[in-house]
Structure formats: structure tokens, C-alpha cells
Amino acid sequence: MKYIDFDKKRPMDLVLLGRIAIDFNPVDYFKTLEESTTFRKYLGGSPANIAVGIARLGKRVGFFARVSDDRFGDFVVNYFENEGIDVSRIRRCTNGEKLGLTFTEILNENESSILMYRNDIADLQLDVSDIDEAYIKNSKAILISGTALAESPSREAALRALSLAKRTNTPVIFDIDYREYNWRSKDEISIYYSIVARQSDIILGSREEYDLTERLIEPGRTDMETAKYWHSQGAKIVVIKHGKQGSTAYTNDGQKYSIKPFPVKALKSFGGGDGYAAAFLFGLLEGMDIHECLELGSASASLLVASHACSEDMPTLDVIKNFIAKSKEEFGDMVAISEE
Numbered sequence: 021m022k023y024i025d026f027d028k029k030r031p032m033d034l035v036l037l038g039r040i041a042i043d044f045n046p047v048d049y050f051k052t053l054e055e056s057t058t059f060r061k062y063l064g065g066s067p068a069n070i071a072v073g074i075a076r077l078g079k080r081v082g083f084f085a086r087v088s089d090d091r092f093g094d095f096v097v098n099y100f101e102n103e104g105i106d107v108s109r110i111r112r113c114t115n116g117e118k119l120g121l122t123f124t125e126i127l128n129e130n131e132s133s134i135l136m137y138r139n140d141i142a143d144l145q146l147d148v149s150d151i152d153e154a155y156i157k158n159s160k161a162i163l164i165s166g167t168a169l170a171e172s173p174s175r176e177a178a179l180r181a182l183s184l185a186k187r188t189n190t191p192v193i194f195d196i197d198y199r200e201y202n203w204r205s206k207d208e209i210s211i212y213y214s215i216v217a218r219q220s221d222i223i224l225g226s227r228e229e230y231d232l233t234e235r236l237i238e239p240g241r242t243d244m245e246t247a248k249y250w251h252s253q254g255a256k257i258v259v260i261k262h263g264k265q266g267s268t269a270y271t272n273d274g275q276k277y278s279i280k281p282f283p284v285k286a287l288k289s290f291g292g293g294d295g296y297a298a299a300f301l302f303g304l305l306e307g308m309d310i311h312e313c314l315e316l317g318s319a320s321a322s323l324l325v326a327s328h329a330c331s332e333d334m335p336t337l338d339v340i341k342n343f344i345a346k347s348k349e350e351f352g353d354m355v356a357i358s359e360e
């Protein structure tokens with residue numbers, strides 16, 4: 021069953037909108053951030069990680085972003101170019117705004133935290149003038165990352181992209197992507213997240229992120245209530261992630277596809293969502309069934325939590341498929357299909 025009708029005549033597979041940043045992950049991990057002394061620099065930013073992931077799976081990827089006009093901005097643009105990602109819509113800030121920096125803390129395989137430096141931030145300078153209709157119209161889908169809604173002018177740029185996507189019949193993917201920084205209130209979060217979610221075809225988020233989105237609508241929903249509500253608003257696929265407990269995709273025909281995580285020796289607790297989104301969306305673009313997309317997403321997520329980086333360790337399709345095959349041999353099938 022296909023839930024999203026991607027226009028195969030469009031040359032770009034996915035355009036993403038949101039932050040491109042840098043991760044500094046500790047080399048001397050299993051320590052507090054205060055104690056760590058040595059870090060490795062990686063491209064970062066959840067939507068940027070997803071872009072790298074889906075490009076490595078062979079898709080043609082574009083990006084709407086503002087980056088800093090300095091060496092860090094050079095680093096991320098060059099990294100994208102080396103990954104084959106189109107950078108024609110990535111512009112430099114002109115007033116000294118800085119690229120987002122994320123210092124991560126890996127205390128143990130289950131406990132990590134991220135410290136984000138986002139003052140005077142470049143990515144939230146994305147402007148409505150940066151968003152052109154032709155670029156969206158040439159793409160099979162657009163992914164909007166929630167943090168882009170945290171401040172103006174990025175907020176209006178994201179909403180313009182959303183409007184142009186609807187006008188050009190371009191499927192909208194909303195990766196809720198909550199990061200507390202730059203938001204002034206939880207009501208603000210709910211207002212803007214729900215505007216985008218109501219016009220999205222696919223919504224990806226953790227339970228916490230749906231709770232934030234639904235705060236002014238109906239707080240305290242179950243997953244089933246959440247899925248039914250967003251289906252009633254037009255979403256075709258609602259994915260709710262629950263960390264180590266796995267994830268579930270709810271489709272608008274009443275099907276519920278749950279998957280347990282592929283067992284893995286985790287190193288960190290972050291990065292799974294980006295790997296998940298990249299591989300899950302790849303599967304959809306390939307016309308795969310939902311349970312195949314879930315397997316790809318969940319396997320990619322497991323590989324990412326087992327690795328030191330997010331972007332740099334995004335797996336190829338062969339790596340994901342080999343991992344799935346080995347896991348199934350040892351642990352059996354991971355997917356359970358049922359009715360909502």
C-alpha cells in the first residue's frame with residue numbers, strides 16, 4: 021500500500037529546511053562534559069544529519085539554510101558538497117551570526133546530554149527571500165525541521181516553504197525535532213508546531229514532541245489518540261518514537277506497524293532519530309511497504325546509537341541491509357502489524 025504519491029518526474033528527491041550545525045563529541049567519553057578534554061568535530065544539526073543520511077542512501081538532496089560566514093560555515097558547505105548534497109540554496113549570514121555548536125556528553129550508553137550554543141545563531145536567520153517556489157516544485161518532498169520555527173525570520177521562512185509546498189502539491193514531512201533552546205514558551209511551541217503538523221503528510225516525533233505539539237489542543241493523549249487526530253487533520257503517516265522501546269507508524273487506513281529496536285551495543289543515546297528518519301524516508305521514496313521502511317529506519321537508528329558520530333556514521337544501504345539480515349538471523353522479525 022502506498023500512502024504518499026511522490027511525483028517521480030521531479031529531479032530532486034528531498035529538500036530539507038532547518039539547521040546545519042557542528043557537533044563536538046567527546047573522544048574521552050563516559051565522562052561528564054566538564055571532565056572531557058578531547059572532542060571530535062562532525063557536521064551536525066538534526067536536519068543536516070538526515071540530509072547526509074538520505075544522500076548516502078543514493079537520493080538527490082537539497083537544503084534551505086543560512087550558515088555563518090566563517091570557517092565553520094565553509095566546513096559545513098564543503099561537507100555537504102562532498103556528500104553530493106545541492107548547496108545552491110544555502111546562503112551565508114551577513115551580520116556575523118554564528119553556526120550552532122553542540123557539545124555532547126556521553127555518560128554511558130543510556131545517558132547522554134547535549135549542550136547547544138545557539139546565541140546569535142545563523143540558522144534562524146533563514147529568510148522568506150531564501151525560499152523559492154521552483155526549488156520546492158522540483159522536489160518529490162520537503163522536510164521541515166521543527167526548530168526552524170523557534171524564531172523569526174526562520175519561522176516565516178519555514179511557513180512560506182510550507183505554503184509553497186501545499187501550492188505545488190509537494191508532500192510535506194514534519195520532523196518535530198524539539199530543542200528547548202531559542203523557544204520562549206511551550207505555548208509558542210504548540211502554536212507553531214501544530215500549524216505545520218496540520219498541513220503535513222508525514223509526521224515524525226517522539227512522544228514528548230507530540231505532547232508539546234498537542235499542548236494547546238488536547239494534552240495527555242495516548243499514541244492512538246495522537247495518530248487518529250493527525251490523520252483527521254490530513255496526515256497519511258504518523259510515526260511515534262519511544263527510544264529503546266522502539267517505534268510505531270500509524271497509517272491513515274487504520275493500520276499500526278510497531279517495531280522493536282534492533283539490539284545493538286549502544287555508545288550514545290542520541291543520533292538514532294536522524295538515522296531513523298533518513299532511512300525511513302528513503303524507503304518511502306523507493307515505494308517500499310511501511311514495515312520495510314520501519315526496518316530500514318530502526319536498523320539505521322541502531323547503527324547510529326552504536327557509533328561515535330551522527331552525520332559521519334550515516335550508513336549506506338548495504339550496511340543497513342546486512343545489519344538487518346544478521347539481526348533477523350539472531351533475533352527473528354522485529355515488526356508487528358495490527359489494526360489501530
Ligand SMILES: Nc1ncnc2c1ncn2[C@@H]1O[C@H](COP(=O)(O)OP(=O)(O)O)[C@@H](O)[C@H]1O
Pocket residue numbers: 226261262263264266267280281282283284286289290291292293294296317318321322325
Ligand atoms: N539503545 C538503543 N538501541 C537500539 N536502538 C535505539 C536505542 N535508542 C534509540 N534507538 C532507536 O532510535 C530511534 C529513535 O530514538 P528516539 O530517542 O526515540 O528519537 P530521537 O533520537 O529522535 O530522540 C528509536 O525509535 C529506536 O529505533
Ligand SMILES: O=C(O)C[C@@H](O)[C@H](O)C(=O)COP(=O)(O)O
Pocket residue numbers: 039041042043063064065066067069122134289290291292293294295330
Ligand atoms: O540536532 C542537533 O543540533 C544536534 C545533533 O547534531 C546531534 O547529533 C543530536 O542530538 C541528534 O539527535 P537525535 O538524532 O534527534 O537523537
